[in-house]
Structures are given as structure tokens and as C-alpha cells.
Amino acid sequence: MTEYNFVTTWIIDAPIEKVWSEIINYPNWPTWWKYVERVISIQDYHRFIWKTPLAYKLAFDIKLIRVEPPNVLELMAKGDVDGVGLWELESIESGTLVRYTWKVKTTKAWMNILAIFLRPLMEWNHNAIMEEGGKALAQRLGAKLISAKS
Template identity: 85%
Template sequence: MTEYKFITIWIIDAPIEKVWSEIINYPNWPTWWKYVERVIPIQDYHRFIWKTPLYYKIAFDTKLIRVQPPIVLELVAKGNVDGVGLWELESIEKGTLVRYTWKVKTTKAWMDILAIFIRPLMESNHNTIMEEGGKALAHLLGANLLSAQL
């Protein structure tokens, strides 16, 4: 399995409570985040199906393991990727700083076989998805995405 660690930081000029309310409402993500195709509730977890800029889909199930409103949302993922996602929000003078850390291993054979060749594409793919997510979230909130570090 190939390991990836991504850290995304958004600064959105909106109050932390408004940002939190949309991040925690992940079943609604497909309505505003174009790369989230579906979020399906299944018992005590959710199945995410993402479409990507590279024209493949990725699916994984997530289960919340830590929720501390409005500052921390942590989940484990199992599926085409296995790992941990951590949303951390911080109220700052300009609005809200959002940090998302995504530490995963791929489980699809083709991703592992081609990893040495496609790693930069996979990283760019992830960054495109996250940049669009930051812009879309800010737009949804009637706010501005002041900064996106990918």
C-alpha cells in the first residue's frame, strides 16, 4: 500500500460556527462540493463516493471517532483508501482557519502498482479537490476564501 499525507489549510472570512455547521453536515456536501458525488448513511458510518479531476472514482466508508464542536472532527476511513482524516478549526481575527490532515494508504492495486509514476498526479488531484472545496464552502457561506495552502 502506498502512503500519502496531505495537509490543507483554508482561511475563510466567516465565523467558526458557520464553517463548522457545514463541515459537520457532510451528507450535504454533494450539493456544494462538485467532487463529492454521494454520501450514503449506513448504520453508524457514511460511504463517500468521490469523482476526481482525473476521471476515476474513489469510495470509502468513514466513521467518526472524535467530535469536539466547533473545533475538531476526526474520522477513520476504510475502502479504496484506509486511514484517518482530521478537521481542525480555529477562530482567528480574519474569520476561521480550517486545517484538514488526511493520512491514508491506497488499497487499489492499480494505485499501488503505478504509484512511483503517478504520485505527483495523485497529489495534484487531491489538491485540486481541496482547493475547489475551499472555494465552494466559502461561496456557500457567502464568504471569501482568503487563503488556501495545499
Template identity: 40%
Template sequence: MRAAYDYSFETNWEFEADIRQVWSYIGGVEYGAWWPGVRTELVHKSPSPFGIGNKYKFDIRTKLPYTLTFVAEVAARRVPESLAIRATGDLEGRGAWTLEQAGDVAQVRYVWQVNVTKPWMRMLGPALRPLFIWNHDQVMREGAKGLANALGTKLRKSDKLRMQPPRLDQTTR
């Protein structure tokens, strides 16, 4: 029996900023303006005044020689605290941003639970899993740095700063 998701990630960032500032970048889902390697395009605007049902096409150029494409549909939004999406395409599953203010620090958490659908990734996934996880971490690292730059503030914490790709005989999450 197949597990619920092929990959389940949790990423945590901290910025010296107000969550409303951070929300202005995350809540709009226009990540291509600040996230290197990410291109987003609104492909369906829902009639909801809150953007529930809006669909965005994502093209993510990774550190490895492939691009991932998926559509993210806004499933829930609570300004400026949370945003949930459903993904379909090369990655299928769900993602959720949560923002909390802790003094002068914006704490940002992203949970990403997805299945891969590209046939070559499904076939090679068991052998290349550590490399795929490292690749995900590099994309998130670029996002943290890009968001800090867009905010004009300091990234205080990111748990996705692993620099070197893993050896393929290592066991990781």
C-alpha cells in the same frame, strides 16, 4: 518495510466567517451538498447523540478519470472545533478537521493520512505519485471554493491552488 501511510496531506483554508458557520457544513459530514464532485450518504447511524460511530459513504469524482469510494466513520467530534474520521475502502487511514477562530477569520485545517487499496493505484503509485498528489490538491481546491460559496463569503487563503498537473519526472512530497 512499508511506511505508515502512502500519502499524508495537510490542507489549510481561511474564510471570512465564524467557525460555527463553517462547522455547520464540515461537522455534519454532508459534503455532497456543497463540494463539487463529492457525494456522501449516511450508511450507519450510531446511537451516540454526538454522532460518534456514524458512517458515511463517500464517492469522490476526481479530476483524473477515476472515482474513489470509501466509508468514513466519525471517530471524534468536538463542536465546533474538530472532527476526526477513520476511512476504509479505496482509501484507508484517518482524517481530521480542526477549526480555529482568529478575529473575523475561520482557520480550517485538514490532515488526511491514507493508504491506497486499489490494485492499479498501488502498482502505478510510485510512477504516478506526483499526479495523484496534484489530483488530491484539485479535489481540495474544489472543496475550498464550494465551501466559500455555501458560506456566502470570501476564501482568504487556500494552499491547494496549484492549477497545472505536475510533470511526472518532478519530485513532490
């Protein structure tokens, strides 16, 4: 398996409570985040199906492992990628700082076999998805995306 460690930060000109409300409502993400194709509720977890800028799909199951409103949402992923995601929100003078840390291993054979060649493309793909997510979240909130970094 190939490991990836991503950290994305967004600064959104909106109160933390509004940002938290959209992030915790992940079953609704497909209505505003164009790369989230579907979120399916299954007992105590959710299956996410993502389409990507590189025209492949990823599916994985998410189980929440820590929720501390409105600051922390930690999850475990199993499927096409296995690992841990951590959303951290902080109120700052200009609005809300959102930090997303995504530590995963790919489980698809083709991704692992071609990782030595595709890693830069996979990193670009992730960053494009997250950049679009920050813009879409800000737009949904009627706010300004002040900064987005991956």
C-alpha cells in the same frame, strides 16, 4: 499500499460556527462540493463516493472517532483508501482557519502498482479537490476564501 500525508489549510472570512455547521453536515456536501458525488448513510458510518479531476472515482466508508464542536472532527476511512482524517477549526481575526490532515494508504491495486509514476498526479488531484472545496465552502457561506494551501 502507498502512503500519502496531506495537509490543507483554508482561511475563510466567516465565523467558526458557520464553517463548522457545513463541515459537520457532510451528508450535504454533494450539494456544494462538486467532487463529492454521493454520501450514503449506513448505520453508524457514511459511504463517500468521490469523483476526481483525473476522471476516476474513489469510495470509502467514514466513521467518526472524535467530535469536539466547533473545533475538531476526526474520522477513520476504510475502502479505496484507508486512514485517518482530521478537521481542525480555529477562530482567527480574519474569520476561521480550517486545517485538514489526511493520512491514508491506497488499497486499489492499480494505484499501488503505478504509484512510483503516478504519485505526483495523485497529489495534484488531491490538492485540486481540496482547493475547489475551499472555494465552494466559502461561496456557500457567502464569504471570501482568503487563503487555500495544500
